[in-house]
Amino acid sequence: MRRRFTVLMSVLMVVGLAVPSAFADIVIGHPATLSGSQAKAGEQAVGGVKAAIDWVNNTRGGVMVGGKKMMLDYKVYDCESKKESVTSLLERLVTTDKVNFLFAPYSSGLTLAGATVAEKYGVVYMDHGGASDNIFKQGFEYAVQTIGPGSKYHAGTLEMVKKIDPSAKKVALAYEDSEFARSVMDGAEIRAKELGFDVVFKRTYPAKVTDLTPLLSDLKASGAEIVIGGGHFQDGQLMNKQMADLDINPKLLSLIAAATLPAFGEALGELAEGVMGPSHWEYGVTFSAEGAKKLGKTWIGPSQDEYVALFKKAVEKDMLPDYHAAEASAAVLALVLAVEKADSLDNDAVRKALGDLTFMSFYGGWDVDDTGLQVGHSMVDVQWQGGKRMIIWPEAAQTGAPAYPKRKF
């Protein structure tokens, strides 16, 4: 009796495993950060991948390869936001599950850790959540970025100031001493100098800092008009709060990684008003098929509202997608176009096609350079206005006008 039950269960399990893959022809493998420190971004990314696959299979009708419609399938594991798990899961996805293409986990550090495995097996490695420029300076051949590189975060912000207020000259950079923030701020410094700003203050603070008062007193003395800073959520909150405490009122305050999160406004209330942050994508941006046509670009994917509906279905709760999801979805769309362009599932052919590819989707532009670095996607700037995040820059994506200069604390 017991044995029969076991046999029955194994048969059921084999059938259960076999059924989805019987119809699927292209499998994407993903060691996602579903738990651990990056769990929030990982949940979004997986929802984004699922939503995009849903759209490709059910709305678009699959992927055309060699005159045959193929379906996408998704194999996802939880890497617990740990480097060791990322590498072993990628090995498993390639050797045991025999997936066709790989997706990187969220965050620069984990993406970098996994890139070596993808390189070893020569499998296309879609980076959807690793912004550091450093990943693409290692000579990896199969890594392809969808998230915008860190060095470009404030290009738009500074151009906005240049346009609205040409008299503003003094820029201050105060940021966390971390890989990500450093690449962002070095990029900002270069851009600021190109645009003719004076960088009057550039100082770091250590991670997990609990009091920024001395640094901010110093910043206040520098007389900076434009303050760009941050690193993570917690120190961004701290910097905002303590700038208010010390009555430091620049014309513009932009904080990376903190100001774009809904919790920022909840924690700071009134003090968040007017604070800006660069974002890869925000709900409300106005990229559309018509706009792409005007620019002469290929358009693929759902419209923004269709996308939000697909995302909610994928995560099975009433949650809005943020940029972590949009990036992952755009990476799926890029892969689909590249496979069709290469007309093959061969990784080298697809990687080459990705290099030649340029398109637009609800996420905005997509184009990579020779190293795989994303160069076609521009950031949007959001600003807290009346307790809401408005997209204020670039003008083409605006949902509200920039409040400049920032109102006093």
Place this chain on the structure above:
Amino acid sequence: MLLEQLSGNLLQGLVLGAVYGMATMGLSLIFGVLQVVNVGHGAFIMVGSFTALMMFQGMGIPPVFAIPVAMLIGMGLGMLFYYGAMKPLVSPSGSGIRKMSPKVLGMAGGGFVGMLILMWIGSGLFKLNVAIYIFVGIIFIYGFFLYIYGGRRQDKAPELATLLVTFSLGVILEEVVKQIFTSESRGYNWDIGKLDVGITVFPYPKLLAAFGSMMIAILLYLWFKKTRAGMAMRSVVEDDVGARVCGVDVDWQYALSFSLGIGLTVTSGVLLTMFIPVGINPYMGGPYTLKAFVIAVLGGLASPYAAFFGGVVFGLLENGSYTLFANIPGVEPFAMTRFFSFVMLLVILLIRPTGLLRAK
């Protein structure tokens, strides 16, 4: 200009240092009386911060009034943890709730119930989930085992065991709070104006935090020096065997000082959130644990008011040295201040191995 900045930073350092000092007094007290290093120190600070956050956001009560509440919750938690985990390790006369007197049960139960009430009120704001019921279940099962197996005479456990227990208490607290509030960084905005002193600006909550810290330090000092209960506790610090011979209830003094120490630590969490009302999350305690260790050694272990003094010195060093380093080209002053604080610690230990205020 330089002088102005330096004096501004030193003023800020003084205010910060008072709060740092307060946040170390509990650690020092527990070490002084029980010879236990509370490695979970930061987690108790975190409990205080969440108490202030919940009372302000959930009920609109200003954080100042969270101070006595946090003290009660902290002392209750202290009693609970002392009899539930610490006692068999520090007291040679055995353990167990069968030996608990009604006043202990009252305090422990009161603190625990107080915490549950706060959680219940907080649940309107934040989702309570099933993990908390599991936690309460485990506590009851643990209490049952304690009742069956407790009360046996045991030898004093090695010091490493107390490190492990305080560490695990910290982890348990962090995870329970994380289950209720998630690991998101929270904050609140209690705006009651600012005081502009010319060279720098102080928001009133910061000044209140520093003032509150000083008041608590003075009260503790008076309690130690002027009351019989304080004298009893000091006698245990001097010589626990001698105190026992003289009729001091050493076991009760252990329990009381552990609970008082935890109470002070939880209260300091409220004061710290008055100083910095953002970044409140279950794992916020880590940096404060490290600082508290340094401050305790700096001031001289085994005396809570020495710890307070050490905190003030540490705050001044941290903020004052920033201005000096900021004027040396090519160095990152913020990274240097940490380096400098620890170098100063080494120097002070070299000159006065027992800390600034000489402990015996």
